[in-house]
Amino acid sequence: MKAQDEPRPGSQGLGAAAWRDLRGGWLAGRPWADRAVVLGYAAITGLVVVAFTLLAEQASHRFEALSRHGDWGRWLPLAWTPALTVVLLWWTRRFAPGAMGSGIPQVVRALDDALPEAQRTWLVSLRLSLHKIGLVSGGLLAGLSIGREGPTVQVGAGVMGHARRWLSADSGLDVHDLMVAGAAAGIAAAFNTPLGGIVFALEQLSRRRSLSHSSLVVVSIVLAGLVAVSVFGNQTYFGKLRIQELSWAVLGPGILVAVAAGLAGGLFARLLVLSARGTKDVFSRTRLRHPYGFAAACAVGVAVIGIVTEGATAGAGYAPTRAMLEGRAETASVFTLLKFCATWLSAWTGVPAGVFAPSLTIGASIGHDIARLVGAGTEVAIPLIALGMVGFLAAATQGPITAFIIVMEMVSGHTMVLSLMACALVASGVSRLLSPPMYGELAALLPLPQATRDPELPRPPA
Numbered sequence: 001m002k003a004q005d006e007p008r009p010g011s012q013g014l015g016a017a018a019w020r021d022l023r024g025g026w027l028a029g030r031p032w033a034d035r036a037v038v039l040g041y042a043a044i045t046g047l048v049v050v051a052f053t054l055l056a057e058q059a060s061h062r063f064e065a066l067s068r069h070g071d072w073g074r075w076l077p078l079a080w081t082p083a084l085t086v087v088l089l090w091w092t093r094r095f096a097p098g099a100m101g102s103g104i105p106q107v108v109r110a111l112d113d114a115l116p117e118a119q120r121t122w123l124v125s126l127r128l129s130l131h132k133i134g135l136v137s138g139g140l141l142a143g144l145s146i147g148r149e150g151p152t153v154q155v156g157a158g159v160m161g162h163a164r165r166w167l168s169a170d171s172g173l174d175v176h177d178l179m180v181a182g183a184a185a186g187i188a189a190a191f192n193t194p195l196g197g198i199v200f201a202l203e204q205l206s207r208r209r210s211l212s213h214s215s216l217v218v219v220s221i222v223l224a225g226l227v228a229v230s231v232f233g234n235q236t237y238f239g240k241l242r243i244q245e246l247s248w249a250v251l252g253p254g255i256l257v258a259v260a261a262g263l264a265g266g267l268f269a270r271l272l273v274l275s276a277r278g279t280k281d282v283f284s285r286t287r288l289r290h291p292y293g294f295a296a297a298c299a300v301g302v303a304v305i306g307i308v309t310e311g312a313t314a315g316a317g318y319a320p321t322r323a324m325l326e327g328r329a330e331t332a333s334v335f336t337l338l339k340f341c342a343t344w345l346s347a348w349t350g351v352p353a354g355v356f357a358p359s360l361t362i363g364a365s366i367g368h369d370i371a372r373l374v375g376a377g378t379e380v381a382i383p384l385i386a387l388g389m390v391g392f393l394a395a396a397t398q399g400p401i402t403a404f405i406i407v408m409e410m411v412s413g414h415t416m417v418l419s420l421m422a423c424a425l426v427a428s429g430v431s432r433l434l435s436p437p438m439y440g441e442l443a444a445l446l447p448l449p450q451a452t453r454d455p456e457l458p459r460p461p462a
Helices: 011-028 030-067 077-095 104-110 117-123 126-142 149-166 175-191 194-205 214-232 248-277 282-289 291-308 318-325 335-348 356-373 378-397 400-411 414-431 438-444
Strands: none
Touching (some): 030 126, 030 149, 030 175, 030 214, 077 126, 077 291, 104 117, 104 175, 149 356, 194 214, 194 400, 248 438, 282 291, 291 335, 318 378, 335 356, 356 378, 378 414, 378 438
16 A cells, blocks of 8 residues: 555544444434433423413413403402412412422522432422413413513423433433523523523523533524424514614613613512511511411402503513503503512412513513603604613513523514613613522522422421
8 A cells, every 4th residue: 555545643543433433322322312302302391381371371361351351350350369369379388389489599499419309309390390380370360460481491491300210321411401401491482582592591590611412402492492483483572673773862761771670670689589588577477477368468469450550460461561662552650660569469479470571561661661751752762662671671680691682582673782782781780789689599598398208398388
């Protein structure tokens, strides 16, 4: 053999090793089976979130129909809302105490690698996911001011985490990676924002420098989002902004919106943390001693607010938000405060409740109020409403990048990319002056039971 025809040193060994690895993988079959299991569960997660979405929307429609049924329907929430809230709280405390709250703090806590498996299962599991779906839908049927998007994080993590029992020991994927994938897939499918789900996983959930098999995790998130798109279509929740380019007239009011949303969001996060932690005040003592009576009182407050606003504060608030973005809203100037209070009281009841979607409505209303205050026309008012949405969400969750991506995808606001990003960063910075990161604080306050080998862990106090 001529010198130029001889293989380069090491090339033959490298090629042979690669061929052996590839052949071993094909022959063993387990790596491909593991990938199939993960992707199959990702598709199932998307389907579960779709079913959750349909059930939650139906529950909201049923409450709206009840509250508008005849002359007595307007006053029905005064009895219906507290009664159903108490039933939901009893069921949660009796059968699914780990489902309390929005679900994001539970996932954040469950991602602690040092947490015993029994406690992790108490926080995130397939069984708990099914309870969460029913309980959140029940809260919407009761007319509480809650959303389903945050709870889909716990639902998705529980469904995806169930895949671990079918994976081989050599798969390289642990329960941490699966829960992150499932939680982010839930967000992607719930908001119809695959990119938002990926960013949410990186910014809010993963505490590792890198995820094992990160490409498979990302593909799982995208697949779940595509399942939702195949059912609901590639449509944004709030349509498309009718703004082609921004004028300098938005700058001054936009800064005002960012600061106002940051202050309001920081106050909102602080109230939720204090409500969960409890203090020595009479409300905290009453909630501890009489949880059902306290929940009923909070629900009555939510019902009264709903009657005053003719039902506008009930549920997630998609209808008023879309009306504001389309320039046809007729909300009163006090709507922002009332939606703020209704959402806080709904969370204070202790029933499973998300705050993502209500936060978007509160933020939109802040932008709408400031636009009305400065006498802005449509070309300025609509961008201010979008800025309010991203500002309040970023301030409440202190996840500015996630908030910016989600709102941009939900309103198809690509012409406002830099403005939305700047508003999210400013509002998040202002929020930190009032409150530490909400989800981390709430996760630390979760009353975990003692880890035992008994699968029936004792239920902690609310």
